[in-house]
Amino acid sequence: MLDLTFTEPAPRVIHGLEGDWEMVIGMEVHAQVSSKAKLFSGASTEFGAEPNSNVSFVDAAMPGMLPVINEFCVEQAVRTGLGLNARINLFSAFDRKNYFYPDLPQGYQISQLYHPIVGEGEVIVWMGEGTARRVRIERIHLEQDAGKSIHDMDPEYSFVDLNRTGVALMEIVSRPDIRSPEEAAAYVGKLRQIMRYLGTCDGNMQNGNLRADVNVSVCRPGDYEKYRETGDFSHLGTRCEIKNMNSMRFIQQAIEYEARRQIAILEDGGEVVQETRLYDPNKGETRSMRSKEEAHDYRYFPCPDLLPLELEAAWVEEIRASLPELPDAKKARFVRDYGITEYDAGVLTAEREAADFFEEVARGRDGKMAANWVINELFGRLNKEGRTIGESPVSAAQLGAILDLIRKGDISGKIAKDLFEIVWTEGGDPVRIVEERGMKQVTDSAAIEKVVDEIMAANPAQLEKAKANPKVAGWFVGQVMKATQGKANPQVVNEIVRRKLAG
């Protein structure tokens, strides 16, 4: 396989009052497993159900209820790990993370602190053609989600819905390898893309199915390199963790604000306090979540309700064999096989469905032309109407037929756009539409010559001008195209006009 090569981007530098600063970012991304039932119970994971209707006695932590693991969730964590080139741990185990909160009826979250299911991996985060950040993954573990508290339904009380309680999450923990707000957003985007390719998480950020905790610290230029050389965190600044963000834009804004806040403290001679913070998008600032601080004593211990999770190496290999072609490999193949730019290949492989659509259009046709039409006409139109590729009214076969008509010279590129429009709004077979509506390009020289003669005869003054100055020839070409409603083959028209003027 041909890999795309890249160099790593420079880190984001903030010019402080007392010299330059760099930011260092690590992320914990929580991705909801795309399962029908919860991690340890048979209750549904469906979003938007009536409050407390997707709750079993296990989720509500009724006495005596025991968790039984959902094997599909285990498989998805393994798939995700394999998709991130990570080591799969054949032995993992569950631990209890103890804390008290109304939306956590068990009083603990079942998680995997000591023996996570997935170990070290890596993600290539593209920041432009030939530029990418290699972000190391530390681990992925399986854990339960908490419920939802609603605070605005009553002035004195909070309302609790446990529908989300116990839903399976994959927590993907990165090393502090991210160096700018843009990289942080692109990293989340890349994880989302890979998981959507794998089908392990739908990546719906609005519904909270993908959210991130962001660890931010600042250091002086050169310090980060010392950390990478030695692995010694003391070269880095004290970090703050910004919790629970489910928007790429907010992630970037929060990091920017937080880095500047820390720099201001340090330049003032103060010290950054390690703490958990919350981003307030309305005020555009982060603030301390003091209430969470004392709860940080999680008193982890192995969950006595669950035996260790032991996987068969052969089963892991079966999953590996079933992995789809992943975005980076697909992108490299598109560049190589279809002769398109890295940028276009990136656009076409953003979603698996779109890439499949493109390949169907491009099969046996010109790759660059197919890419142009899919990106500019189809994606452009889909974006304009807020539709996904799955909702495209023009199928890959229809678009392919339009391209064939262009290639055969039956229609011009301009007529093809009109045809695309007709197929988009009315549907139908492009070949028949061209036949029935007389959209076929006129390539018959005799017929075109006749039109040229008529126009030249009707415009003697222009004819004289054009004979003296060949640049005016374009005027005749335009008139001929107009007279034939764009159906005349422009090359043939050009040729005839040039010949007539010369003769």
Place this chain on the structure above:
Amino acid sequence: MSIDRETARKVAHLARIGVAEEALDDLARELSAVLGFVEQLMEVDVEGVEPMVSVTPMTLKKRRDEVTDGGYPDRILANAPMAREGFFVVPKVVE
């Protein structure tokens, strides 16, 4: 390791168990006794012994990804001290 009065207070608070001021010393003593017992166990040399996770040779039981439970909000809320419109209602907790 022994638990002092302040640690006992903290542990009780983390678990949100109300303990009267005058009961803290007794609690600390009891917890210390439990830890003392565990410390005694820790004197046993277990070097090279694999941790036993179950007394019977069992593997983790797994479930298929099927919705087989839930759909009874009334029963879930039956023991709630306060519930409204299908929600548990608790004293205000805001960040």
